[in-house]
Amino acid sequence: MQRSLPHHDFQKHCEFLQLDEKGHWQCRLLQFSGQPAAIVTPRGRINWATSLAHDILSRYWPEYHPLQSRLPRQIRQWMSKARKSAVARAGVAQGLAPLVIDHPPGRLVVRFLHDGTATALLFEENLFDLPVDRLRLLGLTPREAEVLLWLAQGKTIPEIAVILSISSRTVSKLLTRIYRQLGVENRYAAVATALEAVRVHKNKSPQS
Numbered sequence: 001m002q003r004s005l006p007h008h009d010f011q012k013h014c015e016f017l018q019l020d021e022k023g024h025w026q027c028r029l030l031q032f033s034g035q036p037a038a039i040v041t042p043r044g045r046i047n048w049a050t051s052l053a054h055d056i057l058s059r060y061w062p063e064y065h066p067l068q069s070r071l072p073r074q075i076r077q078w079m080s081k082a083r084k085s086a087v088a089r090a091g092v093a094q095g096l097a098p099l100v101i102d103h104p105p106g107r108l109v110v111r112f113l114h115d116g117t118a119t120a121l122l123f124e125e126n127l128f129d130l131p132v133d134r135l136r137l138l139g140l141t142p143r144e145a146e147v148l149l150w151l152a153q154g155k156t157i158p159e160i161a162v163i164l165s166i167s168s169r170t171v172s173k174l175l176t177r178i179y180r181q182l183g184v185e186n187r188y189a190a191v192a193t194a195l196e197a198v199r200v201h202k203n204k205s206p207q208s
Helices: 051-060 073-088 132-136 142-152 157-164 168-182 187-204
Strands: 017-019 025-027 037-040 046-049 099-103 106-114 119-127
Touching: 046 051, 051 099, 051 119, 051 187, 073 099, 073 106, 073 119, 119 187, 132 142, 132 187, 142 157, 142 168, 142 187, 157 168, 168 187
Parallel strands: none
Antiparallel strands: 017 025, 037 046, 037 119, 099 106, 106 119
């Protein structure tokens, strides 16, 4: 039996909605606010995932293929530990350490979430050593490129404001302009676009 989550308006608060056995829309886990995520089975198969999650899995594990709907072996082994932790904590694996993968030019952090009914994986990618000039080629102003640079390194709006000595409100306005320029809706898609810009630059760079 499906267990409802504490949201009165599923359409408003939950990004991931799935039909249950009776054809009713259910909020499967919680709101992810555009974060790359996948709802998975205990045995490591994907029931549903965002396109950004598929992109990340393909980038970090080249053997991964979305049509197979099977998570990479490294994640499945990590999830096995997560299941044991969940059983020990009556269905909630709150204390499980995230899976961290270093893969220049960035780092991938995978988090395990379980509510007793559904299991989800959240993916967060932080980039470093990003050349600002590459970001400016995306059509950004120097200041917008700086904001995107720090955003890609996992900084929050208040943290970016302190680093650049501007207000949080100004950072928010700059982010709105960045998203509009890149044609994206959230920070995760913006970071993915930044990563693609760096990759294209590396592929076009002359061999030394």
